[in-house]
Amino acid sequence: METTVLNPATLVSGEILHLILGTSLVVKIVLGLLLSLSIFTWAILFYKWSEIGRAGRASAKFLSTFSNGGWERLYRLAKDLMASPLAEVYREGYDEVQRQNSSGSRKKDEVSLDSEGRRAVERSMERVASSAMNRLERYLTFLATTGSAAPFIGLFGTVWGIMESFHSIGATGAASIAVVAPGVSEALIATAMGLFAAIPAVAGYNLLLRRVQIMDRELERFISHFVDQLANRS
Numbered sequence: 001m002e003t004t005v006l007n008p009a010t011l012v013s014g015e016i017l018h019l020i021l022g023t024s025l026v027v028k029i030v031l032g033l034l035l036s037l038s039i040f041t042w043a044i045l046f047y048k049w050s051e052i053g054r055a056g057r058a059s060a061k062f063l064s065t066f067s068n069g070g071w072e073r074l075y076r077l078a079k080d081l082m083a084s085p086l087a088e089v090y091r092e093g094y095d096e097v098q099r100q101n102s103s104g105s106r107k108k109d110e111v112s113l114d115s116e117g118r119r120a121v122e123r124s125m126e127r128v129a130s131s132a133m134n135r136l137e138r139y140l141t142f143l144a145t146t147g148s149a150a151p152f153i154g155l156f157g158t159v160w161g162i163m164e165s166f167h168s169i170g171a172t173g174a175a176s177i178a179v180v181a182p183g184v185s186e187a188l189i190a191t192a193m194g195l196f197a198a199i200p201a202v203a204g205y206n207l208l209l210r211r212v213q214i215m216d217r218e219l220e221r222f223i224s225h226f227v228d229q230l231a232n233r234s
Contacts, residue, residue: 024164030157030190037146037153038197044139045204051083052136052211058084059218066090085132085215086222092128093226096121122227129219136212140205147202154194161187 058081065077075094078087100117165184 024161027157027161027187027190030153030160031193034150034153034157034190034193034197037150038193038200041143041146041197041201041204044142045200045208048136048139048204048208052208052215054083055085055136055215056211058082059086059215062087062090063222085129085136085219088132089125089129089219089223090226093121093125093223096124097230118227118230121230122223125223125226129216129223133212133216133219136215137209140208140212143201143205143208147198147205150198150201151191151194154191154197157190157194158187161190 062074062078062081062084063086066074071094074090078084078091078094081087100120162184165187
């Protein structure tokens with residue numbers, strides 16, 4: 001006689017599927033919305049982690065060369081490091097210097113700008129830095145919104161499910177735990193789904209925002225250092 005071995009994971013997944021299928025239409029809609037938010041959250045997390053990681057590695061490569069290279073050579077390197085916000089800001093600063101220092105009487109690596117010219121270079125670099133930071137921060141708002149709203153969306157589904165359970169209890173006149181428990185457990189799955197969507201969104205948002213803020217401070221220091229070099233060379 002064969003003995004059937006039951007897989008606990010299969011039992012759990014089957015129970016969860018049974019609970020989901022047993023919920024009302026409103027709770028199913030809530031669960032579908034939360035599932036969509038969760039899918040978008042993970043997609044954004046992977047995408048932004050890769051994008052910010054590429055930017056960080058490219059910026060580190062550029063910084064490792066910045067203190068040792070001439071301006072023209074650094075400019076050629078910066079054009080190859082398209083993912084680096086630092087390289088992008090440097091290209092803008094270099095181009096602005098060349099536009100202001102276009103008399104033709106100096107070598108390319110030589111600059112001579114007055115204080116007004118240096119302020120113009122600084123403003124130009126800050127504008128590009130702001131654009132680069134906005135690009136890196138794109139979609140992070142979605143993570144923050146999901147992290148704050150998903151638990152409440154799940155709670156709405158739970159409250160709605162419990163309301164329907166008590167309505168059914170009132171209609172049938174049965175109030176035993178055997179009657180109440182199934183409806184309440186079906187309703188609580190919406191809260192669980194809300195937390196499942198919110199927790200990765202909050203954790204990912206805080207981690208990614210921290211990395212973006214570090215990069216923003218690096219850009220500020222780099223712009224200040226670049227302008228100081230202009231002042232020393234003038």
